[in-house]
Amino acid sequence: MRIVLVDPSRIGLKLMTKMLVDGGHCVLPFSDGAAALECLRGDEDIDVLMTSFEIPNVSGLELCWEARLIANGGRPIYVVAMSSSHDRDRLIEALDSGADDFITKPPIATELYARLRAAERMTHAQRELIRLATIDPLTDLPNRREFFERAGAACHRADGSEPLSMVMFDIDHFKAVNDTWGHDSGDVVLRVVAAALRRCPGHPARIGGEEFALLLEGWDLLDAYHEAERLRLALQERPIRLPMGAVAITVSLGVAEHVPGQSVDLLLKNADVALYAAKTSGRNRAIA
């Protein structure tokens, strides 16, 4: 595992680093709390934080809290607090500050490795839960829930200094694809559409059965409309090869731009209204 190790003592840091490396782990050692915090926030691949209490600049307990906040934001970090005292109050304080485990220094190698194996089981399970809750299994795209969360946060942040746009689209007469070619072929079509969407800029998602969305941060309505048209033409021009033959599909798209203060629900509603207009005016088009 990738471990951020924080200890004020150079010798302690060196000994623990060696022990962890010998156990097959990758260690990022710090004697300064602020530098460790910066690493925790910036490095997306950190699995574990192991921190002592008394460290310069940012305290060990603050680090525990910060790691807990990062974990609550969807990136699990297992937190191990370390102290050379056996003080029970310390242990309680650490656990209440967001630590998952507590060890007294210096640790015994075999015990430390076993605790880290437990940490690995825990973070693995947490990541699996996050994946199941946020990813659509058919297309591997973010699902509706994840998309609403991301788009909601983007709307909340948007203050008008940068534009923000939303594209929503729906495959035309998709029921006919299923009816003609079978449901499995329909699934293949959905995967191909998802792959095309993933090649677009922005944040894609599958928000319904044959409905997709694209959040474009930094894009105004006109640019988003052009991107929607590009996607429409790319899909129209490339029939999807299936074992039984090639199936041509088209999509209808609706585009809307966020207005500062607007909720994500209203932004999506506006994109949906445009999508509905694209459907009723003949399909295979984008409307902004």
Ligand code: GH3
């Ligand atoms: P329109 O142009 O108005 O959008 O027509 P449509 O046929 O695409 O729309 P409709 O809402 O009538 O049908 C959507 C179809 O999408 C019906 C449903 O069975 C199919 N569908 C939804 N989810 C899946 C899926 O995961 N796999 C497959 N193969 N089909 C799906």
Ligand code: MG
């Ligand atoms: Mg429909």
Ligand code: MG
């Ligand atoms: Mg449809």
Ligand code: MG
């Ligand atoms: Mg639909």
